[in-house]
Amino acid sequence: LVERMRPFTSTIFAEITALATRTGAINLGQGFPDTDGPAEILDAAAAAIHGGLNQYPPGPGMPVLREAIAQHQRRFYALDVDPGSEVLVTAGATEAIAATILALCEPGDEVITFDPVYDSYAASIALAGGVKRTVTLRWPDFALDEAELRAAFTARTRVVLVNTPHNPTGKVFDRAELELIGSLALEHDAVVVTDEVYEHQVYDDAVHVPVATLAGLAGQTVTVSSAGKTFSVTGWKVGWLHGPAELVAAARAVKQFLTFVSAGPLQPAVATGLGLDDGFYTGLAAGLQAKRDLLVDGLRAAGFDVSVPRGTYFVVADAAPLGFADGVELCQRLPELVGVAAVPVSVFHDDPTAASSLVRFAFCKRDEVLHDAVERLSRLSS
Numbered sequence: 001l002v003e004r005m006r007p008f009t010s011t012i013f014a015e016i017t018a019l020a021t022r023t024g025a026i027n028l029g030q031g032f033p034d035t036d037g038p039a040e041i042l043d044a045a046a047a048a049i050h051g052g053l054n055q056y057p058p059g060p061g062m063p064v065l066r067e068a069i070a071q072h073q074r075r076f077y078a079l080d081v082d083p084g085s086e087v088l089v090t091a092g093a094t095e096a097i098a099a100t101i102l103a104l105c106e107p108g109d110e111v112i113t114f115d116p117v118y119d120s121y122a123a124s125i126a127l128a129g130g131v132k133r134t135v136t137l138r139w140p141d142f143a144l145d146e147a148e149l150r151a152a153f154t155a156r157t158r159v160v161l162v163n164t165p166h167n168p169t170g171k172v173f174d175r176a177e178l179e180l181i182g183s184l185a186l187e188h189d190a191v192v193v194t195d196e197v198y199e200h201q202v203y204d205d206a207v208h209v210p211v212a213t214l215a216g217l218a219g220q221t222v223t224v225s226s227a228g229k230t231f232s233v234t235g236w237k238v239g240w241l242h243g244p245a246e247l248v249a250a251a252r253a254v255k256q257f258l259t260f261v262s263a264g265p266l267q268p269a270v271a272t273g274l275g276l277d278d279g280f281y282t283g284l285a286a287g288l289q290a291k292r293d294l295l296v297d298g299l300r301a302a303g304f305d306v307s308v309p310r311g312t313y314f315v316v317a318d319a320a321p322l323g324f325a326d327g328v329e330l331c332q333r334l335p336e337l338v339g340v341a342a343v344p345v346s347v348f349h350d351d352p353t354a355a356s357s358l359v360r361f362a363f364c365k366r367d368e369v370l371h372d373a374v375e376r377l378s379r380l381s382s
């Protein structure tokens with residue numbers, strides 16, 4: 001294995017899921033729902049398979065899906081996206097991010113990320129031979145530190161890799177924070193790559209602000225999303241990106257040789273999902289908000305300190321009040337202690353001491369599973 005990929009031989013999600021499976025623990029580690037997505041899209045996928053849509057689709061994605069992505073951006077964000085030249089369908093958000101970084105970064109170019117950061121970002125930057133520059137979001141409110149952000153920009157900054165709503169913290173970046181990030185990117189002629197896979201999983205009075213809607217930024221922003229989160233089909237691996245034609249063409253050049261094209265029969269099904277009425281989208285957020293409340297209350301009752309997430313389906317909790325200073329050790333022992341699996345937050349940091357006692361729990365699970373998990377976690381303090 002080449003040296004630059006040696007830190008990435010396994011992922012925390014695979015490790016914790018294997019541990020949960022081995023011990024029979026409730027898996028609140030890896031983030032995936034335990035129910036299927038809407039029947040309309042499952043039926044549409046089956047119909048596409050039986051209807052013969054089983055050969056290579058067009059490289060940029062099937063027109064019906066690219067059109068639906070453009071419509072979705074118009075409907076929710078009043079963004080004007082040309083489905084012909086400004087959209088690329090990818091194998092999940094993971095490929096969209098990797099293809100964009102590989103397309104934009106020369107070796108030695110710098111990419112700014114907001115730690116704790118989703119694990120694939122560092123690996124994609126390493127694949128490109130890029131250099132990761134970190135801005136740390138700190139417990140408990142994960143606020144953006146302006147001075148730290150300014151200091152992260154250099155003459156080599158090529159990309160700012162934003163993630164809002166943010167995994168693992170559940171932070172929803174507000175307009176002022178995004179405007180600051182955007183203005184610095186414009187000043188340094190950097191591209192904003194924004195991972196918005198949790199765009200429809202936002203709670204309370206929080207509002208998802210797509211970076212591409214900010215003044216002056218549409219021409220310098222690549223927006224990434226995925227069907228996996230919105231339609232609860234993480235195994236489908238259908239994602240997309242959109243942005244100015246030149247940046248999309250660059251990502252497409254790379255995508256051709258990563259996967260060539262993405263799964264054909266799933267594309268019209270995802271298009272069906274994107275066209276579902278507003279009730280689907282509001283129901284998704286309302287349902288998850290209730291699950292968030294259930295888990296947050298349960299974690300507090302069990303003795304954790306909790307940072308209440310305003311987006312995503314993750315909640316970060318501090319185990320220090322329970323006497324656990326090391327989140328990695330706690331997550332290794334938690335399945336055997338009480339039969340629940342979680343993910344340590346420190347693994348998402350360059351500086352693991354930034355989050356030593358923090359752990360992440362996923363709440364995209366059936367209510368009875370969450371009730372069971374909360375009951376088990378209550379035994380930690382008894």
Ligand code: PMP
Nearest residue numbers: 092093094118167195226228239
């Ligand atoms: N970005 C973030 C922030 C995520 O949480 C995930 C899914 N865990 C992804 C990207 C990957 O999405 P996909 O499965 O569509 O590749």
Ligand code: GLN
Nearest residue numbers: 013014029030031032167
């Ligand atoms: N995105 C999910 C998470 O953050 C899982 C992703 C994965 O397993 N690679 O938990």
